[in-house]
Amino acid sequence: AQSVTQLDSQVPVFEEAPVELRCNYSSSVSVYLFWYVQYPNQGLQLLLKYLSGSTLVKGINGFEAEFNKSQTSFHLRKPSVHISDTAEYFCAVTPPGAGSYQLTFGKGTKLSVIP
Amino acid sequence: GAGVSQSPSNKVTEKGKDVELRCDPISGHTALYWYRQSLGQGLEFLIYFQGNSAPDKSGLPSDRFSAERTGGSVSTLTIQRTQQEDSAVYLCASKSSDSSYEQYFGPGTRLTVT
Numbered sequence: 001a002q003s004v005t006q007l008d009s010q011v012p013v014f015e016e017a018p019v020e021l022r023c024n025y026s027s028s029v030s031v032y033l034f035w036y037v038q039y040p041n042q043g044l045q046l047l048l049k050y051l052s053g054s055t056l057v058k059g060i061n062g063f064e065a066e067f068n069k070s071q072t073s074f075h076l077r078k079p080s081v082h083i084s085d086t087a088e089y090f091c092a093v094t095p096p097g098a099g100s101y102q103l104t105f106g107k108g109t110k111l112s113v114i115p
Numbered sequence: 116g117a118g119v120s121q122s123p124s125n126k127v128t129e130k131g132k133d134v135e136l137r138c139d140p141i142s143g144h145t146a147l148y149w150y151r152q153s154l155g156q157g158l159e160f161l162i163y164f165q166g167n168s169a170p171d172k173s174g175l176p177s178d179r180f181s182a183e184r185t186g187g188s189v190s191t192l193t194i195q196r197t198q199q200e201d202s203a204v205y206l207c208a209s210k211s212s213d214s215s216y217e218q219y220f221g222p223g224t225r226l227t228v229t
Binding site: 032034036041042043044045046049051090092094101102103104105106107108 | 119146148150156157158159160163171174206208210216217218220221222223
């Protein structure tokens with residue numbers, strides 16, 4: 001079984017400041033990792049994913065994340081946020097291999113960008 | 116192209132009534148998932164359909180919940196004898212069988228049980 005912990009439920013940050021949203025996971029097997037964003041009254045949109053290879057993954061909207069196996073972390077970063085980045089962000093994992101590839105999500109981090 | 120659509124967008128029902136929530140996946144996607152998003156619980160997996168295989172129902176919280184997928188396309192999630200704790204946003208996602216694990220989510224149905 002897997003679990004995901006997002007350490008901050010809410011993160012306020014000023015516009016054009018950098019931001020880091022933290023995600024740690026627990027799993028007895030290797031996992032694939034994802035960050036999704038949910039804008040108000042919308043579904044989830046994939047920001048980026050880590051399957052294998054380079055541990056630094058770049059996604060849409062200027063976001064990036066780094067997979068750290070020893071720390072079991074997959075923190076999301078953006079060097080300069082915009083008002084439009086205000087949304088809820090979810091970290092998720094799924095085990096590779098055969099199966100349903102259901103996602104196990106963290107409880108989400110609400111990012112509020114302050115003008 | 117069209118994304119995943121869900122209907123209704125909002126549903127208010129009285130405790131004890133049955134409800135049906137509909138999901139139209141992306142055309143050609145063979146995998147379909149239902150998740151529940153509730154305050155305090157985050158996003159929880161409910162059920163998974165892949166082609167003609169038997170569904171993975173391991174996430175359904177009780178036998179009041181059921182789902183079917185007709186013709187390998189549209190899916191309906193049914194909740195019988197709704198309870199107040201069933202109030203949540205129900206999200207549907209679909210995936211192409213040969214994609215890199217990317218699930219495409221619909222906008223969700225917000226269910227309120229009064």
